[in-house]
Amino acid sequence: MAQAIELHGKVQSSVNVENIHVINATAQKFTITDKNGAFRIPVKLNDTVSFSSVQHEPKDIIITSEILSIKTISVRLKEKINTLDEVVVGKILTGDLSSDIGNVEEELPINFYDLGIPGYTGKIATQSERRLAQAGEFKPIMLLGLLGGSMPLDPIINGISGRTKMLKGHVQHEKNDTLLKRIRIELSETLFSLNPLEEEFRMDFFYFCEMDDNFYARCAGKTDLEVLEFLQEKLKTYKANQILKQN
Incomplete structure (x- = not known):
């Protein structure tokens, strides 16, 4: 009973069962479910296996001798219900101009769909991405423009002044920031259940991860497994740096 076994399990739910986090904090092991909700994880008697995802209520299972003997488990998770603030449909006019002006109905501007005109439906560029596109980027082929006297000057000027490099940095920072927010929401609970860190240092730790060139x-x-591996590597370094600062 003291020996670890590989537990085969399956998660059931009324919503998506893929990519649910399965954590054995006792053994410091972590995995995720596949598209069918199946998973495998090493366990021992009295280990606590936790299940969590953004769509489900968290649930803990204690590994009993019965579970060890059959080496399989089926877990049903409840869908997480997010309550929304009360929404009032329709306009409400009170007679107070300062408050009513925000409740007045107005017609939406006509767009290209209304007129039957094809339009751009891709990802909307951020402000930094638009500025980078406007600044342009110097390419050797532009030198051919010298022959016809039509060489664009903006990419050269922006390249020499360093503005293009600065704008690239802004675009990358926006991408990093968006990615970091998603990681914090989806992986914080799993990461710190396996590798405890005081609440006051957690935000600083994530900024420390973002500063990594990789x-x-x-x-x-x-995948969550790959991201978690990176976070665990950085957490070891972060904790080691904390010890050095204290000494």
Whole structure:
């Protein structure tokens, strides 16, 4: 009974069962469910296995001798219900101009869909991305423009002044910031259940991760397992730095 076994399990729910976090904090092991809700994780007697996701209420299972003997488990999770603030439909006029002006109905501006005109439906660029596009970027092929006297000057000027490099930095910072927010929401609970860190240091730790040159490459488009591996590596370094500062 003291030996670890590989537990085969399946999560059931009325909503999506893929990518649910399965954590054995006792053994410091972590995995996620596949598209069918199936998972495998090493356990021992009396280990606590936790299940969590943004769509479900968290749930803990204590590993009993019965579970160890059959080596399988089925877990049903409840969908997490998010309550919304009360919404009032329709306009409410009180007679007070300062408050009623915000409740007056107005017609929406006509767009290209209304007129049957094809329009851009892709991702809307951020302000930094628009500025970078306007600044342009110097490419060697532009030198051919010298022959015809039509070489664009903005990319050269912005390249020499460093403005293009600065704008690229702003665009990357926005991408890092968006990615970091998603990681904090989806992985904080799992990370700190496996690797405890005082609440007051957690935000500082995530900024420490963002400063890593490999942060975006290691985390963007990666699975939770891959991201968690990166976070655990950085947390070891962060804690080691804290010890050095204290000494």
